[in-house]
Amino acid sequence: MQKIWDMDVVGVLADDDYVREKTGREAVFINKQRAIQFYIRIISQTPESFPNENLVWCYSTYLEEWDFEDNPFLSDGERIQELKDYLSKYFIIFGLQRKVTADGNTICQATNVKLKAKFESYVDNMFFQPVPVFSEGKHHTNFDEFVHKLTQRKHIGKISRFSNEPADTPTYVLWRHNDGRYTIFGEFDKHQYAHGGFQLFYDNLLKQEDMPEEWLERIIEVPRNEDVLFIDLDSYYIFEDLLKDAAPVKIVTVEAEEPDISHSDSSIEVEEDNESHFINHFYKITQEHGLLYDKKDIINFHTAMKSSNLVILSGMSGTGKSKLVEMYGKAWGMDDQQLNIISVRPSWTDDADLIGYVDSVHMVYRPGDSQLINTLVHASKEENSNKLYIICFDEMNLARVEHYFSQFLSVLELDPPRRQLNLYNEELESRLYNASKYKPSIVLGDNILFVGTVNVDESTYHFSDKVLDRANVITLNTQMSFRNLNWGKPKKGILEKKQFTANDFREFRKKLDTAPCLTTDEITILENIHQALQSSNKQYGIGFRIVKQMDLYLRNLPAGDELTRQEAFDLQLVQRVLTKLRGPEELLGNIVGTFNRESNEVEASFLLNLFNQYPQVSNFTESRNVVMSKAKELTINGYTS
Numbered sequence: 300m301q302k303i304w305d306m307d308v309v310g311v312l313a314d315d316d317y318v319r320e321k322t323g324r325e326a327v328f329i330n331k332q333r334a335i336q337f338y339i340r341i342i343s344q345t346p347e348s349f350p351n352e353n354l355v356w357c358y359s360t361y362l363e364e365w366d367f368e369d370n371p372f373l374s375d376g377e378r379i380q381e382l383k384d385y386l387s388k389y390f391i392i393f394g395l396q397r398k399v400t401a402d403g404n405t406i407c408q409a410t411n412v413k414l415k416a417k418f419e420s421y422v423d424n425m426f427f428q429p430v431p432v433f434s435e436g437k438h439h440t441n442f443d444e445f446v447h448k449l450t451q452r453k454h455i456g457k458i459s460r461f462s463n464e465p466a467d468t469p470t471y472v473l474w475r476h477n478d479g480r481y482t483i484f485g486e487f488d489k490h491q492y493a494h495g496g497f498q499l500f501y502d503n504l505l506k507q508e509d510m511p512e513e514w515l516e517r518i519i520e521v522p523r524n525e526d527v528l529f530i531d532l533d534s535y536y537i538f539e540d541l542l543k544d545a546a547p548v549k550i551v552t553v554e555a556e557e558p559d560i561s562h563s564d565s566s567i568e569v570e571e572d573n574e575s576h577f578i579n580h581f582y583k584i585t586q587e588h589g590l591l592y593d594k595k596d597i598i599n600f601h602t603a604m605k606s607s608n609l610v611i612l613s614g615m616s617g618t619g620k621s622k623l624v625e626m627y628g629k630a631w632g633m634d635d636q637q638l639n640i641i642s643v644r645p646s647w648t649d650d651a652d653l654i655g656y657v658d659s660v661h662m663v664y665r666p667g668d669s670q671l672i673n674t675l676v677h678a679s680k681e682e683n684s685n686k687l688y689i690i691c692f693d694e695m696n697l698a699r700v701e702h703y704f705s706q707f708l709s710v711l712e713l714d715p716p717r718r719q720l721n722l723y724n725e726e727l728e729s730r731l732y733n734a735s736k737y738k739p740s741i742v743l744g745d746n747i748l749f750v751g752t753v754n755v756d757e758s759t760y761h762f763s764d765k766v767l768d769r770a771n772v773i774t775l776n777t778q779m780s781f782r783n784l785n786w787g788k789p790k791k792g793i794l795e796k797k798q799f800t801a802n803d804f805r806e807f808r809k810k811l812d813t814a815p816c817l818t819t820d821e822i823t824i825l826e827n828i829h830q831a832l833q834s835s836n837k838q839y840g841i842g843f844r845i846v847k848q849m850d851l852y853l854r855n856l857p858a859g860d861e862l863t864r865q866e867a868f869d870l871q872l873v874q875r876v877l878t879k880l881r882g883p884e885e886l887l888g889n890i891v892g893t894f895n896r897e898s899n900e901v902e903a904s905f906l907l908n909l910f911n912q913y914p915q916v917s918n919f920t921e922s923r924n925v926v927m928s929k930a931k932e933l934t935i936n937g938y939t940s
Contacts, residue, residue, distance in 0.1 A: 310339035334729035335359035347466035454495025463492035581630035695751035
């Protein structure tokens with residue numbers, strides 16, 4: 300079983316005697332594929348769940364982006380010595396990965412390798428402690444607001460590549476001032492970690508003190524990660540002495556009679572205000588470009604993007620499905636590298652057409668020409684973790700989604716960092732010339748969103764339940780008057796540019812909780828529909844996955860009355876349940892009902908009767924329209940799709 304720890308640790312090249320004692324091998328060696336491998340000795344705190352192990356191994360190919368080039372034309376001894384000389388100058392900063400090999404052995408391997416030059420006073424017995432760093436530029440708050448959140452035990456923000464396991468509470472945290480100074484806060488004895496990041500708790504008085512400037516000469520700054528500093532253990536222990544004589548942090552309370560939303564510590568209020576701001580910005584961008592969308596469609600699409608692994612925009616050609624995705628990207632301030640609209644080809648038959656393949660003749664990995672892999676690689680880099688990316692599969696059903704999208708259908712069900720897309724067998728990594736650029740697998744982070752557009756006509760394929768179970772299928776409103784169309788050119792540049800980030804998206808997004816968001820009545824409606832479908836055919840029904848994802852959608856519904864809870868539940872019935880009603884009249888006739896051509900009404904419909912029993916839940920306007928449409932199809936064609 301593979302496990303990845305999404306955090307940074309520090310190490311140095313292990314010495315030969317130590318490695319021989321532990322493993323019986325040399326610290327640096329040439330493997331069977333004639334590539335160099337080496338052992339790293341960990342010299343910093345590891346997460347609680349990591350095995351009691353301080354040696355990990357690494358490939359020299361991971362160092363190529365740090366300007367190390369192995370020369371295969373040298374003798375083995377010369378190649379090994381060159382690597383030893385090179386690494387003797389650096390701290391090695393890396394992530395941790397545990398794998399089980401084909402022969403059943405468990406190994407620990409370095410990932411996401413970075414290098415930092417050693418400072419002059421470093422000695423071999425030094426050990427380092429990671430400390431989270433907060434700052435105004437990264438966490439979008441000023442010093443006073445940060446102190447206030449600490450004293451009120453509020454969520455203070457996320458820290459990249461730092462353990463948030465329950466047993467790994469940071470005793471101290473740092474604030475980086477704009478002039479480069481640091482202030483120490485502590486001591487903390489426990490924490491919680493949620494969508495708002497760290498929430499730190501302390502039993503005694505919270506204290507703060509400025510870090511002595513001379514300590515800056517003995518810390519390790521992490522390349523591409525401003526959120527963590529590594530401090531040598533001797534200095535770290537002195538934190539306690541520094542804070543012992545410091546004055547307690549003054550607890551500042553917010554006056555209830557003079558609320559200030561911009562400085563409020565209520566994460567819910569801030570999130571709702573910011574999210575409403577984003578939604579209005581998104582809607583204005585569509586108007587600025589002369590596009591005609593219902594505001595409810597805008598909110599529905601945004602909510603689905605927050606709560607779904609895959610969103611599918613469906614409907615007839617020319618209703619602006621692809622354009623909506625493009626405008627959503629503009630609202631987030633995405634560039635061409637962040638928004639990748641991929642035109643699906645009818646000839647695609649398996650995931651190699653999309654992902655790529657290993658060219659065994661030239662020993663290189665060749666990604667598909669859609670640029671999908673390049674976008675995913677770009678998004679997975681640490682320096683881009685605060686950028687949001689969208690992968691849009693345009694006309695997704697021109698080819699069979701279950702074939703070319705097969706690996707994604709499984710991967711998207713997992714939570715980051717377990718969302719891992721396999722490109723090729725990792726045993727080939729040391730033999731491929733471009734393995735440093737294209738690793739055997741890519742972790743799909745929470746900064747990557749997936750959406751597809753589909754047309755429903757004779758040139759396309761229908762989706763299977765495997766796809767529908769994993770997607771919110773949205774049909775845009777086409778009942779708007781043509782008189783409202785903007786016939787002129789887009790009025791570009793009118794709106795003030797807004798900068799939104801992946802962290803904003805994470806703040807908007809709410810996760811499943813132990814208590815359901817669905818009401819008792821809503822759950823009862825779903826159970827009744829499930830039982831009716833099961834009695835018709837055991838292959839029909841509402842799976843647990845769909846119920847959880849409907850709950851997540853409603854939990855993520857933005858505040859406001861433009862799309863109400865009642866309307867949202869109605870939409871979810873359409874998008875998650877009624878899309879799966881496909882089959883002959885013999886199976887679905889009693890559930891959908893019979894269309895009476897004379898009265899233009901649906902009769903003997905289980906669904907409509909059920910809706911009528913729960914007027915307090917919703918008017919079910921959209922669901923009734925879908926039932927009407929499917930009843931007509933059953934009556935006229937004997938089949939609904």
